[in-house]
Amino acid sequence: MYWGFKEKTIEQNTFQFLDLSKNCVGEMEKFYEDDYYEYFFPCPKSDVYYIQIGNERRLLKDFLNEEVVQISTLIDSGLDCIKKAKYESIKIKKEGYYISEVKIENEEVLKVENPIYYRENHNVFEFFLIPLQEGTTNITIRFILSGSGDLEEERTYKVKVDKNLKVSLENQEDFE
Numbered sequence: 018m019y020w021g022f023k024e025k026t027i028e029q030n031t032f033q034f035l036d037l038s039k040n041c042v043g044e045m046e047k048f049y050e051d052d053y054y055e056y057f058f059p060c061p062k063s064d065v066y067y068i069q070i071g072n073e074r075r076l077l078k079d080f081l082n083e084e085v086v087q088i089s090t091l092i093d094s095g096l097d098c099i100k101k102a103k104y105e106s107i108k109i110k111k112e113g114y115y116i117s118e119v120k121i122e123n124e125e126v127l128k129v130e131n132p133i134y135y136r137e138n139h140n141v142f143e144f145f146l147i148p149l150q151e152g153t154t155n156i157t158i159r160f161i162l163s164g165s166g167d168l169e170e171e172r173t174y175k176v177k178v179d180k181n182l183k184v185s186l187e188n189q190e191d192f193e
Contacts (some may be wrong), residue, residue, distance in 0.1 A: 153177045
């Protein structure tokens with residue numbers, strides 16, 4: 018039997034990952050999802066993957082579903098899983114800037130949600146594109162330089178949503 022132990026500390030509590038799977042064989046298994054991502058184990062093991070916090074040991078999926086601990090905390094602490102985005106996104110690297118405005122030309126085609134700012138990953142902004150119906154639209158993102166408040170940059174993206182609600186960007190720029 019394989020016993021995987023990883024010990025980390027969360028808010029004054031020590032916890033351990035306990036992987037009691039004998040081997041990792043089979044299809045990927047989704048064990049959790051949030052608004053923007055799905056999380057998978059490389060094989061079925063959600064019924065044998067535990068977290069122990071203090072004297073309490075429960076299945077990882079139970080701790081997550083009961084919101085005892087956040088998935089991002091577990092991943093940052095070494096949880097080995099596969100994270101897949103549910104939606105297409107725009108990622109922009111901008112150091113020293115803030116988002117001033119996100120404007121969607123045709124809000125019936127899609128909406129932009131949850132602009133996430135990853136400081137630890139070299140100042141990357143991520144915007145999720147949620148399809149609503151087939152069509153095309155433009156998204157304009159405006160940035161201001163922190164400190165000055167002046168509009169410094171504006172980026173426009175042409176977005177197409179097909180009949181299957183698949184989103185494609187026609188002029189996606191690489192990170193700069």
